[in-house]
Amino acid sequence: MTKKNFEQALAKLEQIVAELEQGNLALDMGLKKFNEGIQLVSFCDKKLDEARNQVDLLLKKEDGGLTTVPFVTIQTDGEICVQPERAE
Structure with missing residues (x-):
């Protein structure tokens, strides 16, 4: 196919x-x-x-400006959530 x-x-x-x-x-x-x-x-x-x-998430910074960060998807209890990727 x-x-x-x-x-x-x-x-x-x-x-x-x-x-x-x-x-x-x-x-x-x-x-x-x-x-x-x-x-x-x-x-x-x-x-x-x-x-x-x-795709990046657009987040508001403390000074009111915007910044982009990578995102991750997490699936729990049948629901998919999108959240910012945490720096390690």
């Missing part, structure tokens, strides 16, 4: 998941769809990482 963009890959992945959840596929076809889904997950994950690397 040619993956033109994230949205198309995600739509195809959702279609594959629906087909697999129905449980009507023969074993060989199910495995083929599963492998295609894994490739799509990898593609989408790569695109999301690329996007994360391009």
Whole structure:
């Protein structure tokens, strides 16, 4: 499958998941769809990482000015939170 963009890959992945959840596929076809889904997950994950690397959070400094900082995403209890990356 040619993956033109994230949205198309995600739509195809959702279609594959629906087909697999129905449980009507023969074993060989199910495995083929599963492998295609894994490739799509990898593609989408790569695109999301690329996007994360391009995005900064804009934060207000104490003097009222603005500064940008890298961000991290944290997933807890099924919710995704975006917060500034902490300097170590």
